Amino acid sequence: MRTRLAILLLTCASLAQAAALGVGDALPTLKLSTQHEQPASPAANARQWLFAADNDAANLVSALLDSQPASWLADTQRVYLADIHKMPALIARMVALPRLRDKPYPILLGREPADLAMLPRQRGCVSVLDIQQHNISAVRFACDQGGLAALVR
DSSP: OHHHHHHHHHHHHHHHHHTSOOTTOBOOOOOEEETTSOEEOOOTTOSEEEEEOSHHHHHHHHHHHHTSOTTHHHHTTEEEEEEOTTSOHHHIIIIIHHHHHTOSSOOEEEOSTTTSTTSOOOTTSEEEEEEETTEEEEEEEEOSHHHHHHHTO
């Protein structure tokens, strides 16, 4: 019985890893919403996606973006995506979303497990996806402020 369970768990882990997008893959069509509850999709002309799958990564992106002009994402053809589906609904509604609404830049939010599940992620790190002609040309991870600054130069 333990052997079957182990095989099942390994199979599920392999399938979950295989689902992540990588270099050469076409960008998915995403229908998300911003922190202001406005329907949104990543800009078609985006050349880079910054993706935060957890709170540590979101803090890294916020520190970067808070030091830039409000139009920096649009001016540099970047998109910021954040996965908040694991956040308890009450915390999201009462604490996180009010804080996010104070941000002058757009944050595209994944509120359901499947919304951003296909994006590559590393715990505590920002996923930086470089884009050329609607395909992913590079996937890199920034795990500290210096690393993130280097990837968005």
